[in-house]
Amino acid sequence: MKKVVKFGGSSLADAGQFKKVGDIIRADENRVFVVPSAPGKRNSKDTKVTDMLIGTYEAAKAGKDVKENLKAIKARYDEIITGLELKDFSLDEDFKEIAAQIKEDLSLDYLASRGEYLNGKIMAKYLGYDFIDAKDVIFFNEEGMLNSYKTEKTMAKALEEHPRAVIPGFYGCGKDGKVKTFSRGGSDVTGSIVAGAAKVDVYENWTDVSGFLICDPRIVKNPVGMQTITYRELRELSYMGAGVLHEDAIFPVRSAGIPINIKNTNRPEDDGTWIVESTAQRNEYVITGIAGKKGFCTVLITKSLMNSEVGFCRKALQAFEDNGISIEHMPSGIDTMTVVVHEDEFINKEQAVVSAIHRNCSPDSIEIESDLALIAVVGRGMKSTRGTAGRIFSALSHAHVNVRMIDQGSSELNIIIGVQNEDFEAAVKAIYDIFVLTKL
Structure with a gap:
């Protein structure tokens, strides 16, 4: 060896x-x-x-x-x-x-x-x-x-x-x-x-x-x-x-x-x-870890029948690429898409990005919100455990933390939650408590 x-x-x-x-x-x-x-x-x-x-x-x-x-x-x-x-x-x-x-x-x-x-x-x-x-x-x-x-x-x-x-x-x-x-x-x-x-x-x-x-x-x-x-x-x-x-x-x-x-x-x-790489060993807890960062903002793009317009997302994202801004997450709905970016990268270029999105996509509206913290709850045990997301949101509700964004990957390995910057520490504690201290 x-x-x-x-x-x-x-x-x-x-x-x-x-x-x-x-x-x-x-x-x-x-x-x-x-x-x-x-x-x-x-x-x-x-x-x-x-x-x-x-x-x-x-x-x-x-x-x-x-x-x-x-x-x-x-x-x-x-x-x-x-x-x-x-x-x-x-x-x-x-x-x-x-x-x-x-x-x-x-x-x-x-x-x-x-x-x-x-x-x-x-x-x-x-x-x-x-x-x-x-x-x-x-x-x-x-x-x-x-x-x-x-x-x-x-x-x-x-x-x-x-x-x-x-x-x-x-x-x-x-x-x-x-x-x-x-x-x-x-x-x-x-x-x-x-x-x-x-x-x-x-x-x-x-x-x-x-x-x-x-x-x-x-x-x-x-x-x-x-x-x-x-x-x-x-x-x-x-x-x-x-x-x-x-x-x-x-x-x-x-x-x-x-x-x-x-x-x-x-x-x-x-x-x-x-x-x-992989293991048959099961963790003592459903989750493996909780990590997060502060300082994000969201750009909510709304347009009726967006889902039927071919190339809409690509054209919207082109506005961010042309301004040298990397994208963290992109949860979407039928007539909406939300782009999550680092606030410090975006703040001085926001109007240039907004103008570019209007030129590229002709959206109905664009809304920007700041002071967002992202928290990742990660664990291979989440996939085989029912009600994991429900427990997270129940814990946050009891801690009086408002959830502003939810994003879950198809692998079911992690759930990303967006909260106010000021609620970041309280949210992490609440999630830790319900999965580790109470083992729910």
Whole structure:
């Protein structure tokens, strides 16, 4: 059995956390490939190294001297190196190279990636593993998307040559040959890419929580955890804001059937959450998770006999596409269609969109409503359980929450509910209570 292990920033924030990680890796000889993030916060008042690097970029872009910025960042790494007692090892040359790069070719992607790069070098030294620069094995195409074919082929060859290796997360090589990063949280994606290329048995993703919780602990105190979740459920929950795992981390392992195990660095004995393609195991609860976001608005388009007009929906949606606005959901009726969009994307373009819809479709009316929050109730058990939707709406009614929108996919895996922004937390609590606390 072979495993890829990815460790988040909180797991590598200081030397003490590094030692925990080292103990975890050495406790299982099957943990052969390691993907580290940049050092996270050591305490609530601290700053993540990646944020320090981004701040350095912004200062350099503004023409400011960044010597003190780099000095503060280097101090974070030197503290780790000293704490790990890594003699005859330093990052002095690396920081000279970073300083030179800032003067020669200032790049946000390059600077932001150095957090993982430098942490990877320390981790490789500490473990006695080989170091593989992600820039040499992960590639993006001209559109900035992952070049899966080239990446998998190159990565697989490199991993064959290095039986135990550290590969920094978060970045790769752009089409122009320069460093390019994933979106924030992209180290999860790197770990998944490594797992898929190496065809390992398990991808362990270590963080500061013992797996997925049914809902946000900032809303519900001490929510229960999930033992097993499918890729499809994870995709729905991640998209709607559940932040334990980057949503794009699913795809490289899903095609290979590799399970993901979310584990807690500070409680390694906990089972965590298993993310699998499919399972016969039944959850203790009907639902698997609740997640949501605030800040949406709806565009209600009304036209008599809309259903008999060929191409009406396409022409309406063209107005959003032409203005660069992505669409979240689109519940519809016989003579109505509702388009749900992010309010911050839409607000400055709303009249342009309305005018375009009138030109394209000649609707009877268009109504816009804002301050909408969307909540996704997700669970593979919902399909085989009668009355799930009724329980949700009963719980919301008892909590005096008005439902403004309902959208259920044909898979019956999730139900999307729209409520006022101000009712978001109350709605999540009400749904959690009826499915978890009372187990109805």
